[in-house]
Amino acid sequence: MNEARVVAAVDKQLFIGGKWVDATGGRTSEVIDPATGSVLCVVADASPEDGRAALDAAVAAQPAFAATPPRERADILMRAFELLHERVDDLALLMTLEMGKPLAESRGEIAYAAEFFRHFAGEAVRIDGGYQTAPAGGSRFLVARQPVGPCLLITPWNFPMAMGTRKLGPAIAAGCTSVIKPAPQTPLSILALMDILAHAGLPAGAVNCISTTEAGAVLEPMIRSGLARKLSFTGSTQVGRILLEQCAEKVLRTSMELGGNAPVLVFADADLDEAVEGVFAAKMRNMGEACTAANRIYVHSSVIEEFGRRLAERMAGLTVGRGTDAGVNVGPLIDDAALRKVQTLVADAVKRGATVLTGGEATGGAGYFYPPTVLTGVPRDAAMSSQEIFGPVAPLTPFETEDEAVAAANDTEFGLIAYVFTKDLRRSLRVAEALDTGMVGLNQGVVSNPAAPFGGVKASGLGREGGAIGIDEFLETKYIGIKMG
Numbered sequence: 105m106n107e108a109r110v111v112a113a114v115d116k117q118l119f120i121g122g123k124w125v126d127a128t129g130g131r132t133s134e135v136i137d138p139a140t141g142s143v144l145c146v147v148a149d150a151s152p153e154d155g156r157a158a159l160d161a162a163v164a165a166q167p168a169f170a171a172t173p174p175r176e177r178a179d180i181l182m183r184a185f186e187l188l189h190e191r192v193d194d195l196a197l198l199m200t201l202e203m204g205k206p207l208a209e210s211r212g213e214i215a216y217a218a219e220f221f222r223h224f225a226g227e228a229v230r231i232d233g234g235y236q237t238a239p240a241g242g243s244r245f246l247v248a249r250q251p252v253g254p255c256l257l258i259t260p261w262n263f264p265m266a267m268g269t270r271k272l273g274p275a276i277a278a279g280c281t282s283v284i285k286p287a288p289q290t291p292l293s294i295l296a297l298m299d300i301l302a303h304a305g306l307p308a309g310a311v312n313c314i315s316t317t318e319a320g321a322v323l324e325p326m327i328r329s330g331l332a333r334k335l336s337f338t339g340s341t342q343v344g345r346i347l348l349e350q351c352a353e354k355v356l357r358t359s360m361e362l363g364g365n366a367p368v369l370v371f372a373d374a375d376l377d378e379a380v381e382g383v384f385a386a387k388m389r390n391m392g393e394a395c396t397a398a399n400r401i402y403v404h405s406s407v408i409e410e411f412g413r414r415l416a417e418r419m420a421g422l423t424v425g426r427g428t429d430a431g432v433n434v435g436p437l438i439d440d441a442a443l444r445k446v447q448t449l450v451a452d453a454v455k456r457g458a459t460v461l462t463g464g465e466a467t468g469g470a471g472y473f474y475p476p477t478v479l480t481g482v483p484r485d486a487a488m489s490s491q492e493i494f495g496p497v498a499p500l501t502p503f504e505t506e507d508e509a510v511a512a513a514n515d516t517e518f519g520l521i522a523y524v525f526t527k528d529l530r531r532s533l534r535v536a537e538a539l540d541t542g543m544v545g546l547n548q549g550v551v552s553n554p555a556a557p558f559g560g561v562k563a564s565g566l567g568r569e570g571g572a573i574g575i576d577e578f579l580e581t582k583y584i585g586i587k588m589g
C-alpha cells in the first residue's frame with residue numbers, strides 16, 4: 105500500500121548535527137490522521153535537553169556555514185527544489201495523511217514550497233552592500249550584510265511544508281544555521297524535508313529538526329539562552345506574544361506571522377463571477393485553515409442576495425471526504441478542537457440572526473469533517489466577526505457605503521490581508537490605501553507568492569516573508585566607517 109510505504113519511508117527521529125537520533129529516553133508522540141482519527145505513526149518527542157543539543161549543533165555549524173560561498177548555498181537550494189519536485193507524489197500523499205487536505209492541494213503546496221527554495225537560491229547570490237562618501241567628505245561608509253546567526257524556526261500545521269521552506273529558504277540563502285520545530289500534529293513533511301536537504305548537500309548542523317509535544321518547555325530555554333540570534337514564528341497571536349516576551353530578554357531578532365481575520369469587500373460594481381470565484385478561493389483554500397482565509401465578507405446590499413446564491417451554489421457543489429480519495433475537494437479539519445470551534449461559531453451566528461444558505465451541520469462519524477457553509481445576514485457582533493474561523497464557513501454581512509465597509513474591515517486587532525472586488529480603479533486604490541493590512545488582494549482571492557512580501561501589521565505580526573526583502577529578515581547590516589588620509 106502506498107500510504108503505509110510513504111509513512112514508513114520517513115525517518116521519525118530527531119535530526120541533530122546531520123544525524124538521526126532518538127529523543128532522550130526514547131520518548132515518542134503520535135501523529136493522527138485527521139480523516140480517520142486513527143494513529144498514523146509515532147515520531148521522536150524532543151525534551152529540553154534534545155532542544156539544547158540541536159541548538160548547540162546549529163551554533164557549532166554557524167561560522168563554517170556563514171563562510172560558504174553564496175553560490176554553494178544557492179546550489180543546495182536548487183538541488184532541494186528539484187528533489188521536492190522529483191518526490192512530489194510521495195510528499196503530497198504524506199502531507200494529506202498527516203494534515204487532511206485533498207491530494208491536489210498537497211501537490212500544490214509542495215510546488216509552492218519548492219518555489220521558496222528556487223526564489224531564495226536567486227537571492228543568495230544577490231546579497232549586496234554599499235560604499236558611500238560621508239556627506240562632509242573625508243571618511244567613507246562601507247555597508248556589509250552578514251547572516252544574523254543561528255535561528256529558531258517554529259512552524260504551524262496548516263501548511264506543513266511551505267511554512268518550513270519559507271523560513272529555511274532565506275535562512276540557508278543568508279548563511280544562517282537553524283533549528284526547526286514543526287507543529288506536533290504534522291511533523292512528517294518537515295522530517296521528509298530534512299532527508300531532502302541532506303541529499304542536496306547541506307552541511308551537517310546547518311539545519312536541525314526537533315519535533316516535540318512540549319513546545320513551551322523545550323523552546324523557552326533555547327530562546328532565553330541567547331545562543332540563537334533570531335526567532336521566526338508562524339502561528340497564533342497568543343503564542344506569538346509569549347515568544348516576543350521571551351525574545352525580549354536577549355533582544356533576539358524576530359519575524360512573526362500571526363493570526364488574521366481577513367475582511368472581503370464586494371462592491372456593487374464588482375464583476376460578480378470574478379468576486380464569487382475570488383471569495384471562494386480566499387475561503388476554501390486549505391479548507392479555510394489559513395491565516396489568509398476570508399473571515400468576514402462584506403457585500404453591498406444591492407448584490408448580496410445574488411452573490412450569496414451563487415457562492416452557496418459553488419460551495420454546495422463540493423465533495424467532502426478523505427483527502428486521499430479521488431474527486432474530494434474538502435478534507436477534514438485538523439482535530440476535534442478545530443471542529444468544535446467551527447460548530448460553536450456557526451451556532452452563535454445563527455442564534456444572533458444569521459441565515460444558513462448551505463451547510464451548517466457537521467456530518468458526524470469518524471474524522472473531523474465540516475461541510476462548506478455559507479451564512480448570510482451575519483451581524484457584526486457575532487463571535488466569528490472577531491475570531492478566526494479556520495474552517496470552511498463563509499459569513500456574509502451587508503453594507504451600504506464605502507466608508508462604512510472600510511471602517512468595518514479595519515475594526516479588528518488583526519491586519520494581515522484584505523480582499524477587494526470592484527471594477528472602479530480609483531476606488532480600488534483608495535480602498536487599498538485605507539485598509540490597515542500588510543496585503544491586499546484586488547479582484548483575486550489568493551495572493552501568496554514566494555516572490556512577493558507576505559506579512560501583516562497590527563496583531564498579525566512583524567516582518568515579511570518572501571520577496572526581495574524576505575532575506576533581509578536573516579541578515580544584519582554592518583556599517584564600517586573608514587577614515588581617509
Ligand code: ADP
Nearest residue numbers: 258259260286287288319320323338339340343
Ligand atoms: P495553532 O493554534 O494553529 O496550533 P499555535 O500558535 O498554538 O497555533 O502553534 C504554532 C506553532 O507554535 C506550533 O509549532 C506549536 O507547537 C508552537 N508552539 C505552541 N506553543 C508554543 C510555545 N509556548 N513556545 C514555542 N512554540 C509554541
